[in-house]
Amino acid sequence: MAFLPPIDTSVNIPFADTLNGGEGKVNLLGRPSNNQGIDSLVAMIANKGMAYPFKYEIAIRHSVGKFDPTFSALRLAISCESITMPGKNVATQEIKTHGPVDELPYDIAYAGDVEATFKVGGDMFERRFFDTWIDGQIISSKNFSVGYKDSYSTDIEITQTDLENNPIYRVVLEDAWPKTLHPLELGDEKANEISKQTVSFSYRKWRRVDAESAGFLQGILNKLDLRGRLNRKLENLLGGDIPMIPTAVGGQIISLPFGFDPEHLTSSAGDIINQNIGNLLG
Numbered sequence: 463m464a465f466l467p468p469i470d471t472s473v474n475i476p477f478a479d480t481l482n483g484g485e486g487k488v489n490l491l492g493r494p495s496n497n498q499g500i501d502s503l504v505a506m507i508a509n510k511g512m513a514y515p516f517k518y519e520i521a522i523r524h525s526v527g528k529f530d531p532t533f534s535a536l537r538l539a540i541s542c543e544s545i546t547m548p549g550k551n552v553a554t555q556e557i558k559t560h561g562p563v564d565e566l567p568y569d570i571a572y573a574g575d576v577e578a579t580f581k582v583g584g585d586m587f588e589r590r591f592f593d594t595w596i597d598g599q600i601i602s603s604k605n606f607s608v609g610y611k612d613s614y615s616t617d618i619e620i621t622q623t624d625l626e627n628n629p630i631y632r633v634v635l636e637d638a639w640p641k642t643l644h645p646l647e648l649g650d651e652k653a654n655e656i657s658k659q660t661v662s663f664s665y666r667k668w669r670r671v672d673a674e675s676a677g678f679l680q681g682i683l684n685k686l687d688l689r690g691r692l693n694r695k696l697e698n699l700l701g702g703d704i705p706m707i708p709t710a711v712g713g714q715i716i717s718l719p720f721g722f723d724p725e726h727l728t729s730s731a732g733d734i735i736n737q738n739i740g741n742l743l744g
Contacts (some may be wrong), residue, residue: 511624511625513622513624513630513631514625517622517623517624517625517627518545518620518621518622518623519539519542519620519621519623520538520539520542520545520578520618520619520620520621521535521539521618521619521621522534522535522538522539522616522618523535523616523617524595524616526591526594526595526598526599527594527595527598529591529594534591537583537587537588538580538588538591541580541581541582541583541587541588542578542579542580543579543580543581543658544578544579545576545577545578545579545620546576546577546578547620547622547633548572548574548576548620548633548635548665548668549573549574550570550571550572550573550668551570551571551572551573552567552569552570552571553567553568553569553570553571554566554567554568555568572665572666572667572668575641575642575662575663575664575665576618576620576635576638576662576663576665577660577661577662577663578660578661578663579658579659579660579661580658580659580660580661581656581657581658582646582656582657582658582659588659589643589646589659592640592643592659592661593643595614595639595640596640596643599613599614600614600639600640611637611639614639615637615638615639615666616637616638616639617634617635617636617637617638618634618635618638618663618665619632619633619634619635620632620633620634620635621673622673629673629674629675630673631670631673632670632671632672632673633668633669633670633671634668634669634671635663635665635668636665636666636667636668636669637665637666637667638663638664638665638666639663639664639665640661640662640663641662641663641664642661642662643659643661644659644660644661644662646658646659
């Protein structure tokens with residue numbers, strides 16, 4: 463009786479070296495080894511860690527009125543308390559030929575606005591910025607004239623980071639603009655709270671982009687070295703020690719110079735930083 467020669471049933475697959483003890487392939491028909499079990503999968507997930515919703519940052523780079531665009535982008539990145547990562551929906555149509563009805567895709571819908579909430583500083587910057595954006599560029603409240611979309615829309619970047627502040631996922635909202643400036647609630651019972659401004663952004667579409675480079679805020683923090691270099695520059699500029707304020711930014715507590723914290727920013731501090739931010743970034 464003739465016998466078939468031995469057949470190699472193992473195949474190379476991605477991550478096989480992780481799942482199969484470093485051998486680089488997995489036997490599809492044979493009995494899995496101990497390293498091919500759930501424990502290896504769990505170990506692989508644990509090695510990558512998990513994504514946490516409090517680790518994020520945003521970048522809104524848009525020129526509005528007399529606001530300095532670089533300082534405005536930095537201020538909004540710091541004061542943003544929450545934002546929604548957008549989703550998408552595949553539009554389908556039911557088609558029947560023979561047998562059961564089949565559902566086939568024909569378009570992608572980017573449904574819903576993206577909402578962001580900002581902590582409002584003592585100068586009301588966060589509300590004044592978006593109010594000026596809407597009234598000065600989108601539609602005038604005086605004569606109701608509508609601006610050109612190219613002049614009032616911009617790209618908004620949303621980055622998910624890991625616990626070490628490394629970017630792991632990034633999307634860009636294309637042609638985004640503030641659609642709704644939500645009411646700002648006031649009241650006697652809010653004595654121990656700070657004001658928060660919610661803004662809803664409309665956009666044409668969103669796309670996923672490379673997340674290897676640092677995001678806007680982390681890039682500024684790295685470039686300025688706010689814990690050291692910026693403090694020394696401001697000290698030379700203003701004289702004396704600059705108090706560093708512990709501030710929650712993108713889910714982490716960092717020390718920011720007095721004036722960058724939305725709760726302590728004053729017009730004079732903002733003017734001084736605006737005049738020198740270009741040199742500091744150089």
